[in-house]
Amino acid sequence: MYAQNGSAFMADEDLLNTVLADLKRTVREYTTAATESNCPSVRRTFTDLTMDTLRLQGELYNQMSQLNMYTAPGKALRQDIDKQLQTAQQTQTKCQQFVQQKTGGAGAYAQAGNIQAHQPNVHSQNPYYM
Known part of the structure; x- marks a missing residue:
């Protein structure tokens, strides 16, 4: 993503860290929605969304880790x-x-x-x- 002057909007590492943090937050929100849903089909939908988002978060983490953009905790x-x-x-x-x-x-x-x-x-x- 570029600003109007042609320079990068933000560094790739910063942008990917923002996306990674947002995926983690989204997983928490979907999990809450699944646990609070009363309808089985709604619960299943939020469970599926949780799992898909966890998969995406894991893939992004692995890519960032391979590019030395994310350091795992000790x-x-x-x-x-x-x-x-x-x-x-x-x-x-x-x-x-x-x-x-x-x-x-x-x-x-x-x-x-x-x-x-x-x-x-x-x-x-x-x-x-x-």
Whole structure:
């Protein structure tokens, strides 16, 4: 895209970063719309849009990464990820207990049982998640 004087409107890297950020925002918006929709066909439409947008975002990220226009974040320490997982599991347990308390044990959580959360591979000796 060029300005009226023939110079570039903005650097390619800046423009692509803007598009990448907008794709991420769009995924969040579509996900919200899908989770809040009551109609199955509307939910399916927003789910499909979410997946298509995630695919586009991934392709753009890969191209930018290959052109050294986007630097991936550093590796996370396994202990930091494990701590976050533990906190999320505790929150999930508290939420399930709250729902069971308020519904008298009836409802979706009572029948679903305890949902198994992701457990890190304890056999791996790599201190980082990738």
